[in-house]
Amino acid sequence: MNDFQPYSYTDSVTADRPWLASLVGVQDTNTITLDLTKFVQGTHYVVPTNPALQNRRVMKSGIPLGVVTASGLYAPYSGPRSEVQTVTVTGAPTGGTYTLTFSGQTTAAIPYNATATQVKTALEALSNINVGDVAVSGGPHPATAIVVTFGGQYLSDDVAQMTATGSFTGGSSPAIAVATTTAGGGASASDGTEVLAGFLVSEISFNPTSTKAAGALLWHGEVFAGQCPVPFDPTDVASTAPGVNIHYR
Known part of the structure; x- marks a missing residue:
């Protein structure tokens, strides 16, 4: 109904x-x-x-x-279509951190079990991302991927894909990856x-x-x-x- x-x-x-x-x-x-x-x-x-x-x-x-x-x-x-990138942790780590790098700027360490709010805070602390430039949903890690949607000054831009570096403990060969699920562009x-x-x-x-x-x-x-x-x-x-x-x- x-x-x-x-x-x-x-x-x-x-x-x-x-x-x-x-x-x-x-x-x-x-x-x-x-x-x-x-x-x-x-x-x-x-x-x-x-x-x-x-x-x-x-x-x-x-x-x-x-x-x-x-x-x-x-x-x-x-x-105008927002760029959407997904951050995924695999291997079920039980500890450690990771960082995200966007256009040459790298975040502070992000916990292996970060929430969407923690990832948003880390990204907005970068000099090239203003408050409101990203919306972050999903998570928490490591069980659930986190989705980063670019807006603000980057709306409709096909921005560079973020890179990630992990330093994890526990789990089974834990790793982190970033994928672009929607490229930024004109009206969708x-x-x-x-x-x-x-x-x-x-x-x-x-x-x-x-x-x-x-x-x-x-x-x-x-x-x-x-x-x-x-x-x-x-x-x-x-x-x-x-x-x-x-x-x-």
Whole structure:
């Protein structure tokens, strides 16, 4: 059964919405329907850690959205394509660290069992990666790969693949590797979602078997682009959707 219910938004609290820079326009939201088949776990939504809620999925707030022309449903904004690289630890190490090198800059030591947050912090400490230039999901290592999505100044760039050096203990021939799963480039779609329509105002939960869910669209206001869960460049957005009344800092 689909989660398809009326959705109203009256809350003006900015908790859990660090991307929201101004309350101006927040009450002028539109009720929309999301095409859940277009969203990706880890990037757009998560599985709750509470075992009692793991039959639900939670869509992140602040996701940039576009409209699929054929259906009129909302899906992730697919303007200039972000580079996606995956960092994988194999061999089940029980200790040690690794480093990542990006365009000549090397991170401090990252624990063998690092979380996505730890990897993001290490990368954003580099002189050539600003806060908001990467979104990091997945993990923790070593059991689960970590996914690094480039945005900000690197949005639509086919950036150099990171390299990794590991110094692990335990396990069975532990190693670390980086792979490019999506190369950066121009708009990745021509179905209407290449034009920004707005942002998902607040988190919503849905059943994993659902194909649609209701939400609220922020179409007027001011956001911090670097704080959104999916990186994008405000300059590129302005050039592709000049009629959207959204301001950036």
